[in-house]
Amino acid sequence: MTYVVTENCIECKYTDCAEVCPVECFHEGPNFLVIDPAECIDCAACIPECPADAIYAEDEVPDDQKHFTALNAELTRHWPVILRKKAALPQAEEFKGKKDKLPLLRRDRP
Template sequence: MTYVVTENCIQCKYTDCAEVCPVECFHEGPNFLAIDPVECIDCAACVPECPADAIFAEDDVPEDQRDFTALNAELSKHWPVILRKKAAPADADEWNGKPGKRPLLRRS
């Protein structure tokens, strides 16, 4: 099992999770983070660190967001690894919890 970053990360992109990860499984895109399922060691250290509550164990991903499992695997192959916490976008708190952010996901 791996962990999966889901929709609420879009536009929030808090990076607290990357800093506590003991392996290099987080990858940073323009407005979203993705977890490489091959690198993830299923430690769950990232889950409580996510201010957006956007990280789930693969088996617990909400039904309407199951496609994020494949999306994380795909995007993590193309985006660079992130190891340290960075400042969140200035408007991250405004986006936290807003539904319907999928169309805003930027791949590059």
């Protein structure tokens, strides 16, 4: 099992989770983070650190968010690893908890 970053992270990109990860499995895009399923060791250290409640165990991802499992795996191949906490995006509080943010996901390199 691995952990998956879901839609709640889009346009927020809190990075508290990346700093506590013991195996460097988080990758950073312009407005979203993803978890590399090949690197994740299922420690769950990231879950309580996410202010947006965007991280789920793979078998607990809500049905309407299941596509984020494949998206995490895909984007880890294109985005760099993030190791340290950075400031959240300026609009993070405004977007935290909003629905239907997938169209806002930027796939380019940060």
